[in-house]
Amino acid sequence: MKRALGMDYAEFERSPITFDYEAMMDAHGYSLEDITRIQTKAGVGNTPLLELRNLTDLVRSYAEPGHGARIFVKDEAANMAGSFKDRRASVSIHAAKEKGYAGVIAATSGNYGAAVSSQAARASLMCIICQEAFDSRHVGQPEIIEKSRICEAFGAEVVQMTVGPELFSHMLELLDETGYFAASLYSSFGISGIETLGAEIAREMTALTGAAPTVVVVTHAGGGNTTGTARGLKGAGATSTQIVGASVDLSGLHMASDSDFNRKSFTTGHTGFGVPFATWPDRADVPRNAARALRYMDRYLTVSQGEVFYVTEAMAKLEGLERGPSGNTSMAAAMSLARDLPGDATVVVQETEYTGAGKHHWAQLNFARANGVEVRAGDPADNVPGKSIIIPQRPEQIRAKDSDIAKMRRSYIRNALQHAGEGYLPTDEDVAFLAADTNSTPETVEKTLAALKEA
Amino acid sequence: MTDTIRCEAGDWVEVRYVLLEPADRSASLPADTAAQPLLVWVKGFARDAASGGDEVTVDTMTGRAVTGALTDVNPGYTHTFGRPAPELTHVGRDLRARLAGYRASKAGE
Numbered sequence: 001m002k003r004a005l006g007m008d009y010a011e012f013e014r015s016p017i018t019f020d021y022e023a024m025m026d027a028h029g030y031s032l033e034d035i036t037r038i039q040t041k042a043g044v045g046n047t048p049l050l051e052l053r054n055l056t057d058l059v060r061s062y063a064e065p066g067h068g069a070r071i072f073v074k075d076e077a078a079n080m081a082g083s084f085k086d087r088r089a090s091v092s093i094h095a096a097k098e099k100g101y102a103g104v105i106a107a108t109s110g111n112y113g114a115a116v117s118s119q120a121a122r123a124s125l126m127c128i129i130c131q132e133a134f135d136s137r138h139v140g141q142p143e144i145i146e147k148s149r150i151c152e153a154f155g156a157e158v159v160q161m162t163v164g165p166e167l168f169s170h171m172l173e174l175l176d177e178t179g180y181f182a183a184s185l186y187s188s189f190g191i192s193g194i195e196t197l198g199a200e201i202a203r204e205m206t207a208l209t210g211a212a213p214t215v216v217v218v219t220h221a222g223g224g225n226t227t228g229t230a231r232g233l234k235g236a237g238a239t240s241t242q243i244v245g246a247s248v249d250l251s252g253l254h255m256a257s258d259s260d261f262n263r264k265s266f267t268t269g270h271t272g273f274g275v276p277f278a279t280w281p282d283r284a285d286v287p288r289n290a291a292r293a294l295r296y297m298d299r300y301l302t303v304s305q306g307e308v309f310y311v312t313e314a315m316a317k318l319e320g321l322e323r324g325p326s327g328n329t330s331m332a333a334a335m336s337l338a339r340d341l342p343g344d345a346t347v348v349v350q351e352t353e354y355t356g357a358g359k360h361h362w363a364q365l366n367f368a369r370a371n372g373v374e375v376r377a378g379d380p381a382d383n384v385p386g387k388s389i390i391i392p393q394r395p396e397q398i399r400a401k402d403s404d405i406a407k408m409r410r411s412y413i414r415n416a417l418q419h420a421g422e423g424y425l426p427t428d429e430d431v432a433f434l435a436a437d438t439n440s441t442p443e444t445v446e447k448t449l450a451a452l453k454e455a
Numbered sequence: 456m457t458d459t460i461r462c463e464a465g466d467w468v469e470v471r472y473v474l475l476e477p478a479d480r481s482a483s484l485p486a487d488t489a490a491q492p493l494l495v496w497v498k499g500f501a502r503d504a505a506s507g508g509d510e511v512t513v514d515t516m517t518g519r520a521v522t523g524a525l526t527d528v529n530p531g532y533t534h535t536f537g538r539p540a541p542e543l544t545h546v547g548r549d550l551r552a553r554l555a556g557y558r559a560s561k562a563g564e
Contacts, residue, residue: 061556126516134494146532159497162492163491166474170495314550357535361540362540391543
């Protein structure tokens with residue numbers, strides 16, 4: 001991995017628990033200005049920030065009087081390969097090119113593959129994308145098949161695999177075989193690439209409304225989107241903006257299960273990634289994950305698949321924006337949040353993604369039905385992940401649920417302690433690190449550590 | 456299907472191979488996944504003529520040589536938008552009407 005990233009992670013380790021996060025983030029040597037320049041050259045960023053007046057008024061039609069925040073969206077689908085992942089890929093590809101690698105490899109079934117493939121094509125680099133694409137019957141989610149297609153459209157070699165975490169060890173084998181650069185989703189290159197998105201939102205919202213946004217909603221999966229956006233906002237002075245993560249609730253479905261694989265209608269932005277990556281970020285394909293969602297997330301909301309599909313349809317019909325499911329996960333949460341906020345508050349959904357055959361909500365609902373998932377109109381509160389998709393009958397039924405973020409912080413600390421090894425006693429420095437890494441206080445961390453000791 | 460297809464040398468094809476047999480797979484898998492081999496599909500230009508299911512070596516887009524059983528020739532994509540979900544077809548009409556009603560009521564205030 002050292003050869004495949006041109007970066008030595010050992011430099012940042014301070015103890016079995018603590019590492020110097022900011023030093024790791026700075027180690028690539030690119031300033032935000034450098035990254036903006038790289039992205040401009042790569043055709044990435046500066047996407048439109050749109051106010052959704054119709055969706056806002058729809059929410060106001062059922063909100064309590066005086067309530068219903070203004071809803072905005074950053075139309076990241078306008079990026080070259082159709083999502084904010086272009087920001088992430090552009091920095092990795094720039095680094096690979098600058099360091100003289102012949103090609104890049106990434107393991108992803110999502111938009112990141114399209115982004116890496118597109119940026120690699122522009123940089124004349126070879127590209128391999130490893131995808132978890134099929135169950136053992138060779139049946140694949142239409143959304144993932146579409147991702148295979150777009151990667152191949154950009155000239156990438158796509159290695160399509162059946163379900164299993166061994167995807168990552170195969171990626172390492174391919175890195176060895178080819179000597180290519182590891183365009184990991186979780187390297188500091190990629191995460192720094194998203195900081196421009198947060199910075200643009202802070203600047204554009206201030207120009208439009210006179211203030212930084214009240215809330216920014218981020219679709220949360222592996223944590224990069226949340227981390228990069230929040231860092232960009234803070235860096236641009238938007239320190240009071242609340243950062244809300246949003247995921248589709250797929251609880252109860254095992255992410256490595258062959259038979260559960262096609263009972264999900266979402267391939268990203270769901271709790272199957274959101275929870276494990278927040279509570280143990282270093283499960284990633286790099287020694288230390290630059291994406292550390294708990295550091296930045298003030299709230300974590302979940303929505304159901306049916307709510308997202310309803311909002312996807314509503315956005316197309318009311319706002320003329322036909323976009324993919326990932327950003328609309330945040331949009332469903334944003335509609336729920338906006339309802340409870342005063343009318344002068346602002347809520348920004350920080351991304352959209354492209355849609356098309358396979359990624360479209362019709363395709364996903366047809367696929368769900370074909371795989372034995374019940375699709376019906378009703379109250380989304382009755383949704384059972386993997387068994388049913390309940391499409392709301394009225395927008396009032398869109399209600400995001402708060403996840404217990406304090407519990408997630410405790411589980412992160414437990415994981416950190418476990419990985420440090422049996423009998424390891426955290427130092428004061430470790431306590432300070434854990435407090436920073438969970439956006440809490442040393443006292444809270446001490447309390448958790450004491451409780452874990454007793455258990 | 457696979458027994459009827461045939462490629463010539465130089466054709467763009469898809470091959471499949473077993474990366475890991477069930478016994479060699481990661482220890483922590485759920486039982487349904489652990490019982491299955493880990494399969495891989497890769498596309499490339501066939502080095503030789505072959506029939507469906509035959510072992511053939513392909514040169515991939517990155518120039519790697521990969522050997523597997525021939526599964527498809529000139530492989531394409533068949534994913535679609537499909538038919539609309541009946542649970543969603545009325546959403547646009549209903550929400551537009553609702554928005555118009557709300558705005559009319561505000562205009563009268």
